Amino acid sequence: MSGLFQRRRPVWLGLTAEPERELPEAVAALRMRGLRSDAPPADRARLFTVAAERRRIGDLLVHGGQRSWQRYLQEVTALVRAAAEAAQSAGGPADAAPALLAAEVVLDHHTMLIGLPGPAYRRAAAQRTALAEAVRVLRGLAG
Numbered sequence: 001m002s003g004l005f006q007r008r009r010p011v012w013l014g015l016t017a018e019p020e021r022e023l024p025e026a027v028a029a030l031r032m033r034g035l036r037s038d039a040p041p042a043d044r045a046r047l048f049t050v051a052a053e054r055r056r057i058g059d060l061l062v063h064g065g066q067r068s069w070q071r072y073l074q075e076v077t078a079l080v081r082a083a084a085e086a087a088q089s090a091g092g093p094a095d096a097a098p099a100l101l102a103a104e105v106v107l108d109h110h111t112m113l114i115g116l117p118g119p120a121y122r123r124a125a126a127q128r129t130a131l132a133e134a135v136r137v138l139r140g141l142a143g
Contacts, residue, residue, distance in 0.1 A: 012066040012120065015112050020061065022105045023076065024053035029098035030079040066120060073106050077127045080106070084134040087141050100138040107131040 028050045060069050083099035110128045113121040 026098040026102040084137045
């Protein structure tokens with residue numbers, strides 16, 4: 001029984017406080033930015049509010065596991081990369097703050113994975129590289 005408890009111990013939850021607090025607003029802004037301009041306003045408002053993002057994160061942390069949390073952060077990484085690429089091709093973002101905040105928070109989270117048992121740090125290597133590049137690009141365009 002204690003072996004089962006050791007394998008299922010949710011030590012990864014110790015790394016979620018900052019993302020849980022910081023990501024909802026930034027991710028909601030990135031999702032809104034990524035919508036097609038012809039999307040109905042009601043759909044945009046309903047699907048991509050900060051409250052909806054908070055609920056999603058809360059559900060992942062309470063009912064999900066480390067892998068579902070990592071998949072969510074992979075999705076955030078994809079949003080950040082898209083925002084950084086769009087900003088770079090446009091010569092500068094109108095507002096890089098949400099993408100930069102999300103990139104820094106997820107990058108910090110993925111860097112701290114080194115302190116946890118298991119393969120999560122190794123699995124997040126490609127995301128760390130992508131996020132570090134996005135941070136470089138977004139800071140360069142902002143300053």
